[in-house]
Amino acid sequence: MKIRIAEARALVADVMSTYGYDAEQSAIISDHLIDTELRGFSQGGLARAVTLTERLDDSEPFGPITTIQETVSSLAIDGGDQAGYIVARELTERLIDKCETSAAVVGTARNTWCTGMFSYYLEILAAAGLMGFIASSGGPYVAPYGASEARFGTNPVAFGFPTDKDPVIWDIGTSSLMLADLTIAKKHGAELPTGLAFTASGETTTDPSAVLDGGTITTWGGHKGSGLALAAQLLGMMAGSAIAPPWLTDMGFFMFVVDPAALSPDFPARASEFVEIMHATRPVDRDQPVRVPFERSIALREQMRAAGEFEVEDRFVEALRGAASRRPA
Amino acid sequence: MKIRIAEARALVADVMSTYGYDAEQSAIISDHLIDTELRGFSQGGLARAVTLTERLDDSEPFGPITTIQETVSSLAIDGGDQAGYIVARELTERLIDKCETSAAVVGTARNTWCTGMFSYYLEILAAAGLMGFIASSGGPYVAPYGASEARFGTNPVAFGFPTDKDPVIWDIGTSSLMLADLTIAKKHGAELPTGLAFTASGETTTDPSAVLDGGTITTWGGHKGSGLALAAQLLGMMAGSAIAPPWLTDMGFFMFVVDPAALSPDFPARASEFVEIMHATRPVDRDQPVRVPFERSIALREQMRAAGEFEVEDRFVEALRGAASRRPA
Numbered sequence: 217m218k219i220r221i222a223e224a225r226a227l228v229a230d231v232m233s234t235y236g237y238d239a240e241q242s243a244i245i246s247d248h249l250i251d252t253e254l255r256g257f258s259q260g261g262l263a264r265a266v267t268l269t270e271r272l273d274d275s276e277p278f279g280p281i282t283t284i285q286e287t288v289s290s291l292a293i294d295g296g297d298q299a300g301y302i303v304a305r306e307l308t309e310r311l312i313d314k315c316e317t318s319a320a321v322v323g324t325a326r327n328t329w330c331t332g333m334f335s336y337y338l339e340i341l342a343a344a345g346l347m348g349f350i351a352s353s354g355g356p357y358v359a360p361y362g363a364s365e366a367r368f369g370t371n372p373v374a375f376g377f378p379t380d381k382d383p384v385i386w387d388i389g390t391s392s393l394m395l396a397d398l399t400i401a402k403k404h405g406a407e408l409p410t411g412l413a414f415t416a417s418g419e420t421t422t423d424p425s426a427v428l429d430g431g432t433i434t435t436w437g438g439h440k441g442s443g444l445a446l447a448a449q450l451l452g453m454m455a456g457s458a459i460a461p462p463w464l465t466d467m468g469f470f471m472f473v474v475d476p477a478a479l480s481p482d483f484p485a486r487a488s489e490f491v492e493i494m495h496a497t498r499p500v501d502r503d504q505p506v507r508v509p510f511e512r513s514i515a516l517r518e519q520m521r522a523a524g525e526f527e528v529e530d531r532f533v534e535a536l537r538g539a540a541s542r543r544p545a
Numbered sequence: 546m547k548i549r550i551a552e553a554r555a556l557v558a559d560v561m562s563t564y565g566y567d568a569e570q571s572a573i574i575s576d577h578l579i580d581t582e583l584r585g586f587s588q589g590g591l592a593r594a595v596t597l598t599e600r601l602d603d604s605e606p607f608g609p610i611t612t613i614q615e616t617v618s619s620l621a622i623d624g625g626d627q628a629g630y631i632v633a634r635e636l637t638e639r640l641i642d643k644c645e646t647s648a649a650v651v652g653t654a655r656n657t658w659c660t661g662m663f664s665y666y667l668e669i670l671a672a673a674g675l676m677g678f679i680a681s682s683g684g685p686y687v688a689p690y691g692a693s694e695a696r697f698g699t700n701p702v703a704f705g706f707p708t709d710k711d712p713v714i715w716d717i718g719t720s721s722l723m724l725a726d727l728t729i730a731k732k733h734g735a736e737l738p739t740g741l742a743f744t745a746s747g748e749t750t751t752d753p754s755a756v757l758d759g760g761t762i763t764t765w766g767g768h769k770g771s772g773l774a775l776a777a778q779l780l781g782m783m784a785g786s787a788i789a790p791p792w793l794t795d796m797g798f799f800m801f802v803v804d805p806a807a808l809s810p811d812f813p814a815r816a817s818e819f820v821e822i823m824h825a826t827r828p829v830d831r832d833q834p835v836r837v838p839f840e841r842s843i844a845l846r847e848q849m850r851a852a853g854e855f856e857v858e859d860r861f862v863e864a865l866r867g868a869a870s871r872r873p874a
Contacts, residue, residue, distance in 0.1 A: 290648035290807040319619035322649035363835045365827040375776040386772035437766045443715035447704040456809040478619040480785040498694040506692045
């Protein structure tokens, strides 16, 4: 079905408010999920909101976000098992405040889950004129290079840069497949590409069911990519999260923020200049101009906002309407 | 020929002292190059020392290293066109000092060249109990994904982590080939792998001479890897270096350093635990245990040190002996 953006935003916020999140928190979760939807990553939008309700239905009530350690240039928080959309957003805002007095700051969050798209936080940082780096770890799901057993999460890593215009944001997962790739392939009876997954007993497989049934997937980018996934796992552990946390619990979130003005005051203007140079670079295919990370997201989001609505599977809207009515606000 | 480690170390230091580097600086350059040699990367050892002499023979005398901007948690320096081995080492040491009072610090260097192996600096940081990240940019040599024209340097990126034992250090180049791959292929009349390089006019090629003659190579890892190369380029520009500096000049060097004790005091012990878990992970090939980045370097270095000597092409030793005698000390 088509759903109006405003309606979807209100629906997600409404659902979240039934789980103990106040109006502001519910709006924060909703804003993140709708932004993800508008950027074309529908598996992280209303579909993810349904996952959140399932996770919250299964959980003890969450606790408050607490500060573990804090200095002028560092902040380690415990998310109290709250959804990462809330925890990482709070960390982002507190680090922006710290950048008023420190040109470099580091922040971590543990005991949280579902931190969403890192580009969401990096866009907030860039709007404040700040460069950011984010990485996170999660429960074992991905095999290191040369192994057939899971040790890493899907471990996204991302860099974001302010420019004079739109930010440049690089935001990737370090696994060769996403969880959504597996569930979608299984649903459609499709096979996975060769060489990207193992069964629980360590045989290579292209069967998504075998992977979902205790198997594992490879890291992206061979041994080089595996090293980056390991770095993200260690950065997440620096947040104090468990080495092998259960699924959707105690992810480790690591963020580093720098004020470019302390290093090179004209950086945003020069970054814009470099973006123009990228666009003017001779393409391999004449019809495919060279792109810069995040600009496709911005274009799609503008297009979706102008349309005022987006396409979504009926079952997700129905599940969310059910959740909104099921629990008392 | 075989050369004794002590003799090679003295020879490189001797050569460097003829170019205006004092005894301490010459020893720093020599230590870095010999360490690279002992870790098996011979193209970055005595062979690189020869490149340094060629670069220095062509250069105006270098200036002093100067501070551009400094705060409690940040430091931007100008390398005065000194070799990166000196400049990046000084930046590393000054950032370690800053970590006495700030849990997170950032540092950049511009107007330098040949910063060597980033793992060298990360090992120094790890020995001080610190986590580090380094990236750098350079003159255009590598094409962004979807382009056939160079915009990036070979742009290495690296993360280093302290543990209770040996550090874990991930240190890669973001190009699909190294410059040394081209010169070695050309020397042996070999072809490059398909799909990794373009001629000056933008045709795909496997001929190393065509690439060296104004062509370009691709980034590692497709569009994901290209985004990482772009991030490194922008981080280098944050040092204030030029957008497209000429070959072996004005590279941009970016480093951030974090004291894990401010976030998770037991991190080094837990990182060691994770390394043990990696080693105990079921391998794809029973005879190939899962490896952790940097441990192969450490093992090879120990073996080379025990042997007391290493193999090197005669012509490099001869060139260095010539350079040592050619200019007055």
